[in-house]
Amino acid sequence: MYINSDAATPSMSQGGAKSAKPIRGFCQRLKGKQGRFRGNLSGKRVDFSGRTVISPDPNLRIDQVAVPDRVAKVLTYPETVTRYNRKKLQKLIINGPDVHPGANYLNKKNEEVKRNLRYGDRNKLAKFLSIGDVVERHIEDGDIVLFNRQPSLHRLSILSHFAKVMPWRTFRFNECVCTPYNADFDGDEMNLHVPQTEEARAEAMNLMGVKNNLLTPKSGEPIIAATQDFITGSYLISGKDSFYDRATFTQLLCMMSDADVLYDIPPPTIYKPHFMWTGKQLFSLLIKPNHKSNVLINLDAKNKTFVPPPKGQPNEMSPNDGFLIIRNSQVLAGVMDKSTLGDGKKHSVFYTILRDYGAVEAAKAMNRMAKLCARFLGNRGFSIGINDVTPSEDVKAKKEVLVENAYAKCDELIQLYKDGKLETQPGCNEEQTLEAKIGGLLSKLWF
Template structure:
């Protein structure tokens, strides 16, 4: 309203533009097919031009700026822009001021305020102005003459919503009903109208009527928006209410809380647990949930007997049915009561039986926060006992789930079409790779990686007789005492152990699968199979199996020489047989296109990849259960060599820091570019202390045995890193806040245990102890300071990134790929002429960090497969 008032004359209601300008803007505004954004830009230019005009070109009356004054008042500063040079102008100002003479006689205080007097635009005055706006000027105000006018901005009648919008609630505490906030506010507005009518008829003071008028205006404003700011204390409402704005806006409002997202039927939620015996496209559903979630199955000739059985079982026996809807009379019957046998016999084709959730039903599985497409996927249900949803750990990554108390939601689609769509578009098999960059997201994790590494890693063939190196292998195989040593090596398995391990994969769909044990790697004196051979069976169980993947890639610990790599970290997979290399995160895990599962997915399809992953998930726990894999205090106990090396490193580091501090005091410390002497000292000391932890970590690796459990996990990439190991065994290292050492706090020191302004490593957050040796009280305090910063960062970042993502998604949600290969918005505006600039789907790109080569087609270069 204020925008319109600034554009029109406050006397004749014409738009404040001269004839030529008005015609020019009018022609531009009424041009057919002009986009809305262009019209807004033109209106902004019209408003800027009108704001600069102080005399109306039509009636010659002064016009000044229009402003909001107080809570609900609008004033017109009519003579603000009047120049003091023109006598005619000054005459108009004097006339305006003289109109206050009669009031000044009765109240002397007004005389001092006359100079600041402004024209008050009451709703009635503004209404009259808006009604007089010429029809020809309405397009300049960005309105359509046929459908809207400026007068529509002012409410003369209040729309009252129906009772279903503002229902009454019967109160349990007191007699009568509790009325809705909107009803109470409407009651107050009616009461105030009656008060004003009564005061006018009884001849009350004008001041009282004006107060009633202002209060009525405030109540109408609060009815629409109850969060108005700047309400005077004497008029402020006693109790906070919810206006229309509050019912619509925000997370709990109508749009976000009840329309875009809402509570739904046929859904369940409970705690999640791992189950490696399930396939990656399955989810175990508790019987308790399966009896409540129902699917409306139509009775046909094919399923008549099954439906009769389910009806007989009723509500309490699974699989059963809860309701039946008969086609003949369209009535719904609850199967907990009544003669179920009779109902079963009376079943007819076309009746709908609301049966329990059963095995192989398609369900949607979701974990919040749903930050990407793969946070909700379709699984096949497996009804199991106990109280949790269970699924294969390989599917944790897309959901970002762990089993420390997480809960997940399960939805049961209610039509055959919905089931088919869910399986094809949202199925776990169909979403093994992320649409972000085409890397596999569903892959082996944690225990599976550890087991695969231990099963396939190289055994060091050494004997403890003092003979030449050439006879080591001979000794291992033929000497009885060394043969026992060989059997203790995890990667060699005798026939019984190998068969027992392979039998672990015979479950579910693979229960009747034919397995062929390959020829043993060692024949005499006992047949022995290697872990690599066992792993090969997961990919190709028998010679008749057509799946024969090939892969040559570097592993996590690759150090050169390809298949002669000393760390056995160059993986060679030939026709489904693992010939060389120990498997780790790089070849089995997510986030790499060089992984075995990615090769299987691209070359042999979804089923081959999921089958191999499910077999690995079943064999890994079986292998680890027999071998054993745990961490004890012995794994993090430093040896004498490590303690000595750590002591030397600390002494050298502290000595260097003392030298830097002495150099600063003597003024000899060479300053770094752009840094003061203090900043330079902090930088050099921080660098020196960081090196101590790195060197201590390297010393750990040299000292630890290959069988050390934390070491195994760090090497295969299943969990942890070498930094974690060095912190547990050697030295926790420098604690940082905002990227620098712990700052001085109260009284110029970090803690009261140190001298003032001390620059020593211990006083500024360096933790020389390890978690094994235990932290001193001051070290513990510094360590918690660093940890607190991490926690606060995490909490703050979650909120910030969540809101940022919401804004991004909201701005991009209407983009779609049109049939002409352009990316367009909902208003058909072109955003990209070809999707991504190259027309390629990232999920289908096999390229590994290389730019796409243009392909020569005939005589022209084709840069995109979509262009033919």
């Protein structure tokens, strides 16, 4: 009855008569139009929720969401006064509803009705704030919020993030988390819900936290991983011909971590005529920044465009540097591309870190990669023109040959049909067989 009151037999009251109203079990609270999902989460009319347009921000951690200050002033969290937070909450009460961080309401423990802090003497209320009162304070940095994009098609369409209050009018989050929401930034809007109790916050953080859902429950592959610009930047940095002098190399390391991580700079790859470091060394430090980090991963993986080496030679001798080899977190060969950083691949760098060292280390590596690639591409520049997507004469000629061959085969089939020599497929007459065979031939031309 506690879980599902439909399945349980109707309980008998002490008098022997059936209880008038069935108990609402967990199932009843969740399902149906009035349940949690349809009634309170998907519906437009819920308290403590906001909705606005979304934007990308690669400088946020993957488990953060930027909340506009004007939203943070309206959405509140009821914090109970203790001896530890009393001074903080007194300041918030004095700030009131119009200054962030502030508070909108005060609920005294011995009063029925809560007080609106827009009116009355806030200094006096703050002075007499007692332990056990509840202050409905604005959302502040580090609060747990639920973030959702409709249509909610799978479990990962609602995840919990840590709030980061920022100016302007949009919700912002790291592009690595676009895939589970299926979000893009062409005008999409998303919803934000603020859990109202400590239990709800703890559950949201542990069950729905971004770090705890890096893998899709469908197949166990990474779903939160590098996309778009991040893959482009990583590919350009880790190429065979990417060399950096000490100033540039250290600059890139600072970009990667906002200059708050100690890096053990390795010896340069090239000593003469100048000291030069490679992009592969940069990625080695992205995975394991210093000797205190215990992340030591080994990985062998084919790149997206792996060209096999001449017979008898090992894979790392691939002529286009198309085989990634990592030993003890040192990138020895290969480039970083979609197959080694992207989602849906079980032999990716992030999956290996996640499997061996847990979600926190995988998320840290992902955060470093996002910051590095966004800032690197911002300085280097990267553009695509109409020439890049126009087929060359060679490709056009090959296409013509393919199309002509397919048309010739179709003409042969039509002739066989006219002559009555076409072998019919099981369950089809001659016309249906012709249709199926021509359809099969022509559908192979889509490339």
